[in-house]
Amino acid sequence: MIWIPNLQKPWGRKGPALLLLSRFSQAPDPSGALVTGPARSLLAYVTAPGPPSPHALRILARLTCNPACLKAFVRSYGAALLAWLVLGVTSDDWPTLRARPPSLRSQHWELGEMLLQNLTVQAESPFGVGTLTHLLLSGSPEDRVACALTLPFICRKPSLWRRLLLDQGDLQLLLSALTRPAPHPLFLFFAADSLSCLQGLVSPTVSPALPPATPLDPDPPSHCHYEPLLGLDPIPAPDLHFLLDSGLRLPAQRAASSTASPFFRALLAGSFAEAQMDLVPLRGLSPSAAWPILHHLHGCRGCGATLRPIPPPGQPLLGSEAEEALEAAGRFLLPGLEEELEEAVGRIHLGSQGGPESVGEVFRLGRPWLAAHCARWTLGPGQCPRKRALALVGLVEAAGEEAGPLTEALLAVVMGVEEGSKGPSLDS
Template structure:
């Protein structure tokens, strides 16, 4: 087969020469009789169909300098169009066209005027030239080097001018395509915005009927939305509404795909202008419908648009009416399923669902669609811990929805909230002012700039002391805070009960400048919901449980600063509620309050100690106040009946718990004597010591209970505490290390211990049998902690050196030199020194002048022998109580002592 005949246009050089000549001399050349085409037309067609599409063709075209004449040709074409459209609002100014036409005037060319009557008219030929040139430029701009070259040569302004002047669909299509390709780079994108292209592209959306042209324009707008500033500019110039109107017109599938992709970009960080235009353009309904589109890209893109729109409160009610709540919930449920997507893909949907909880109409839809169960699933999921603060803040919206609160409580919200108080979940993300609830749009004022974040609910939310009937659909955002009042006992004949001292500060709120503002931190939403639960007639089943009480107490004692007063009021309200008394008894709640707040021993401190913020006096005062509240309830007629029923007719576990709790909450001698002695409560408690412990801290609780009972029996007498450890009445043993310390040591030291501080302590080498060194480092020891070790190595036993690092009674032991010395004795395998140091700690801190606080200090060291000393110190006064138990005094005494010895072993 013969090879195709070569033509002039097969040469890139020839095509570039024609392009250069046309750019410099004029657009119209003579027609070639053989082909009935102009040389420029043939060159442009060859460039587009052969040279540019060839492998590496765009790079060769740019390297040969083809972009400069191509852009010059476009400038001339833009200036030569005989009928430019008038500039509309926001269009590029008319000076743009005149600026684009600047350049050398075309030289006289006889061929240019010799146009035969049968040839196309100049406008028609001009449009064909523009079509080809713009197509070439758009293809070249798919490569980054060409985009940079076009920007350097000032090629953006001619394109905007063509967009303004030539309203032919094909020209608009190719111009928009070229601008869209250029907008793929931020630098070009900014220049296109500055050149005034956006209003012209928006105008094309409404004027153009061709689908291909519309797709190019939509794509250009999408690429121009590359930053928050540019997205805002697009929305402010009206780019969103025509897109929404086109989507509502049910376009062809290709245009639909282009529209949803553009709307996704424009709705990122959704602005108010974007949401308003999309809603006014009728786009919400079509978007909800497209969420079930068979094409995955369209479906997922649409769902993300709906999620983005939730950031604007003004559009959320309409979005809910269009079915958006059910769509977003369904998609989040699907993504959280066994075959669902990664947690990162769930994040925008979680945020959207939480934002939908801010309006009453959407809360109702979410509740009916199973949204509460979904939110609870998120709270239970440790992988979703970063979203837990947001979910808890969203649930605050249901604060006065009685049905929803009941459902949440049944799903186990309370222990999850208690765990949130001291958890390590991330901070709640800040939302813009526009994300605030739209239930009260008329109250939006400029000075309330922080109203969008649920963190700012501190200015809106009602205090937990609210009383009265409230509509379940009433949002709590605009309820004023009442003046603080002390809770009043509902028991007949009882007066007001004590509540913690709660400092309040004046702050601004929607209720007016006189409204009082609660502190609001990361724990604020969880505390508000817990407070709402605590206001129920009988909150015992949810709040007076081990996990809930531990969460509240851990927050109160572990907060880095003063705890939120709402947490203190919750505890006060629970202890003041007669309906909670039995629950406090069954759950060992009273014993827990005393151990954690008064004695400073938390469940996590058993058996290993933990460092906690020290506000001992405030915690002790709080614990005593809460126990006093329980005492008021216990000594009322209702309380006496409840305690008697538990002790005599309850289950075996309830009877033991009641016997243990009575010394904490009963102060009347006639009551505790009748229940503990006459009705066998003490016998129950002592017998339980020989059985498996029903609570991790049962032994500690029991010892403390017996100690409190001894104080009830002899409130004016100092208890005769036995010594925690045997007191050595013999004179101290002679010190064998002291001779090495004098000015003339005998014998002379031949070895020194080097401490971290640089201090060298003398030693006799004979005390270290395996030492061949003159200087032995002792790492991690202070001089006071090293002192008893050196004495012990030289044979000192009972010389008093072990007392040196022990702080005085009442001073902290954790972190002291005593703890350092104990650790060093264990590290150097000196068990007899450990025992001597522990006896010294017991002698100083657990003597007759010791206090429960001293016991707590010793207990927190976490050493078994010292724990036994603590138990023996506490149980010591209980011997007479055992005798008061009746006929079984002997066996019970032995059982009690065996428990103590068991701990010691």
């Protein structure tokens, strides 16, 4: 006589399907039939509102504990899906965030940790190391990218992930894949989490030389040296005026201005005609862009003048007066002012008022320090996984076909390279 289990209790209405999947999962190699598609369905099932089915959990546990399924989990980005549960999100949370009670997020975290730990045990076994090495060395380009993305989630031994991911150059392969056609609809979401996880493995402590994830609160404005020249009876009186294209005349002190940079020293104290003029034209400057320059020429540092040309978050930076001021600071050989303006841009657009949509706008300015700031904001610890993914999407869109600056910035942040050092190269 054949025993037939009760499919309604305790299996419930989904009993026949779960029973069939359970039977398949007990096969020696169920990877081809269960991991690629049904495993994602099981994850969606167990993370739905309400208590998860213990039978579905057992099937997932059985699959993640089977060495024969490791390769299929890696190739199908299954480990990245499990990492979402650890982060407290599911595939339904992208791109629109869904509100979930803390108890449910905690439940998902425990489930994701358990299943990822099962995969970690398989990946760090001799069989798993051989499987991953074969994928990285002999797999198709798509398989190599999937393996490089998955390794930070399932390899916790430093010697192992360094040898498999860093020494063989597969991190560069993953970074280069960001700006190519996505091999998976959720590839950028997975990649953002993977790079953030790897950054935590490589450099658990953030280097102070790199820009922080969230800019510090601004210091109180320092004393302004230029404002007294704008009064009705300035002391000392200005002996020079700069003429803008708009016709606005801005008062200045020749002695202070000529010592601010080699450009103004040659212009105002050299052999040029402007050295004898009381009204010196400054071409290509709007009043808002000229404002921080005049303050800087007269010794102002941190007086708040650099904030004036910067638009609020949500408005484009390309073509703005902020970009104009940065270009002028470089043209007039004022590196200190460039740094102040970049810090102001980062504070306003990557601070508490900014969001992931601001990251791409800041990156479009093409400033190396700000590019590093954008990468740090995106991959920084504690960042919301949805915002991290949206920021990476914005960075990829901003980079366009010029992928080099983006990959270099992300690589430097992941590797914990200090600002100003040569850093790793994608060509090495």
